[in-house]
Amino acid sequence: MPKTELKNVVDIFCGAGGLSAGFSKAGYNVVTGIDNNENSIETFRANHDCEPIVGDIQRQDVISDIKEAVSQNGYNTEEIDLVIGGPPCRGFSMANVRSDSAEHPLNELPARFLEIVRKISPEAVLIENVPRLLTVADGKFKQSIIARLESMGYNTTYGVLEAEKFGVPQKRRRVFFIGHKSAEPELPTQAEFEFKLPVTVKQAISDLPELPTGGGGELKMEYSFDNSEASEYVAEMRRHEEPGVVMNHRTTRNQEKTYRRFKHIPQGGNWRDIPEDLMKNYTNRQQTHDHIYQRLEEHEPAKTVANFRKQMIVHPTQNRLLSVREAARLQSFPDDYHFKGSSFNARQQMVGDAVPVNLAYSIGKSLRNCHATGELSSV
Template structure:
């Protein structure tokens, strides 16, 4: 089956599709740094359109009669996020970019589509966006199925929920894969083998210096001797001092008041701020983890790009481009590849 990835970001969904056996040949992504990362890891036959999707014109993709075509992707989700109340409404123009996804489904008429977004899309404006999207697809003749899935149930060491709408042009009702929680991957299993770092570590490449202790870490390493992107934002001494007071699973509430005086009212801080990850659980959501100051479970520093990528299920041979800030954004915005892989594997069986 041939794939077209819209709003690709760094390529997490494409990685899942490729791992499942889908030949991703056309890609659209606006951000130049995410596009650079995508092309450093994938080589789509028809290239990557690095511009506003509203300027993208559908092109003829050559494929044999027995090859199916699938369009997949996740329109920008920041406006639907439950943590973004300010722009979480129909007045946010970026919330309407799903219309471009629908447009290209109408132009290409793929056998299947997979539409992905955050849980918040179900709640924004009373669900008007989900209703509108579903109606548009069904008017085009697609049989749709939808479900909210937990990434942790598909081998991703992270408590992350994503909403999927899958559509079939041939009348097939898509059966979602079953979540499995009997073997949850923990933070310790995911990142404990990676080299220890100091605050602000900036070496682009580091060699592994610990034995592999989990099958998950082994799968992430592959046959590599070391990894790229094991980089950490440099925090000032006050922030590092705050980190020292936070236990596994704790947050800003564990910080002494004397260290929080620069906040007008520290009691109003979000519970996700200054969160130290728990070793024996999956990670909390890897979103804007630098801004939220997610803390390493045993070291007094923020997460490295590679650690965050591991918690998203990106293997260590996946290279992120751009400055550290852009790398962090790419990782946080991505669809976990292992979650995407499960979706596509199930689709191909059907």
Template sequence: MIGVELFAGAGGMATGAVMAGIDVKLAIESDSCAAQTYLANHKNTTVVIDDIQNIKEYKFERNGDQVILFGGPPCQGYSYSNRKTRTAKNPKNWLFKEFIRSIMLVDPDWIVIENVPGLKKMDNGFFLKAICDDLRNLEYTPNVKILNAIDFGVPQKRERIFIVASKHGIAFDFPIGEFVNKPITVSEALFDLPFLQNGSMKPKLKYRTKAVSEYAKSLRGNKKIVTQNYVTKNSDVIVNRYSHINQGNNWRDIPVELMENYKDHTRCHSSIYRRLSENEPAVIIANYRKSMLIHPTEDRGLSVREAARLQSFPDHYNFIGSLDQKQQQVGNAVPPLLAKAIFKKIIEYSE
């Protein structure tokens, strides 16, 4: 099966597609750093760096294979955490129309659209209904479900909504995760990685130990060196705040006198200054730098590699750009193991 990806980002969905056995021929991404990351890790894919609105034709060899068109239109407007733009007036919320236009150009056998769960309720379901209506008008059969990444072996509580549509009238039965009620924990994901300091910028280090779990072993592969051990440099004031927070807790553990620079610290979001629990999956890491997500046992933020581990990226996957850009690419990505489960099920229907 051949894959074409829109709004490709750094390649989380494509990584899952390749894991499932899909040959991703073409990807469209407007952000140059994310596109460079994609190309560096998917060397057999042609990556077009351009705004999707400028794309008038998709050229790739089909060779008689079925084609799957997949991607996630920008989701800032749908996100529960983005209250200011969660309306129909946000132009980014209409980029799904470009996805629909691309369907008409590509004429794929399958379509996979992913987004944040807020899409389901935004404007009383207007956008979700509009997408599904457009797919039906193109004679596709849309199927919708919210899946949680922890059920599919990702050590992170992260829900995504998926719209899977078949051109051949197939009512798609979404996969059931193998890790329901037995999730991978933070310690299983991270505790073979090296000890780091606040502000670490070590491009290469040795692993701390042998792989501590099957999960870590699967992502390490044959690698002997850990790359991209990059951690945001926080001020002494922030590191001092970190030291007061117990695993699983947040800013509420910080003494009041250390929060005096906040106009009203009692209004902080629950995700701010959250220390991960080593014996549980991670909370969502979408904006892990800005929310100051804390390592479970060290008084610092997460490294790029640690965040990638919590997203289920293999350790050979490297991100390109400034530290902020690397962190954003990791946080914005669809967890590859979650994507893999979707694509694997589609392939089963096509065999």
């Protein structure tokens, strides 16, 4: 007999916990998460009310570790209603344009994810990845995911969602596959928040304190102004944080030869706006990506924020790179979500790799009434 609602969630390839944060916000109970990155697990543990585990998904017996973690958190696998996860996408990303074959080693991870789903057998499943998964290897991976979900008894849908339409101040595209055993799933088509969409960069980060030219900042700082002066989006981000205090507002400190380049870049510009005599170390300009040294436009949502340090994403009005907290805001992480880890670079990477929280929330909210209605409600 079908259950009346989805509740208990296990997050596979959980990373820093963006998917879980969104589903928690939508009212789900996150039972555990698993990832092979210790920095990500430290961050997940600090922000979720459950014990996650460090584990290698490629190990054949990893399901035993997951079941043990579920048990240690007070549940059994029969109580898991939903398995969610984003198998690492570097094998499918635009940075790996040569991986359009089935042979890239990271491209096997969706299959491992689905094997775990088969052994847990939840009522529903959610898979997140980059849109190129749909076309890589002539669509082989898309077809394989759908076929395997259907073979396990799931009604399945998939599609690409635009993050800025779901409460995220960032133009980020992600593909989602949803499988459900007792309903015909649909992807959400609209979102409702207490702030107007789309959210611009300025609306997302303008309350954060100014940092020095070239970068800097501290682990713990004070906001530039109180919550009453902030945008509606910022008020939402600051709702649960310690009054007047912001964490993780730090950025890479660049050498003078690097930050001299920043002042030449207009909003919306990139490395092409920098005089050639300041870019002598870029010997192969034909292979330099347009997103390098890109300055954000304050009155638009941000471009995709991946590894914002390696991308050299520049603040819209200050001559420095983005801070961890600014990138987290652009990923819709609330300010009480603190990023841990052994290094500053690790925290930057975690934020860039995460699923935007409000995008995950929108999907989670649309799934809330799936059992009761026989169809996914709009957000």
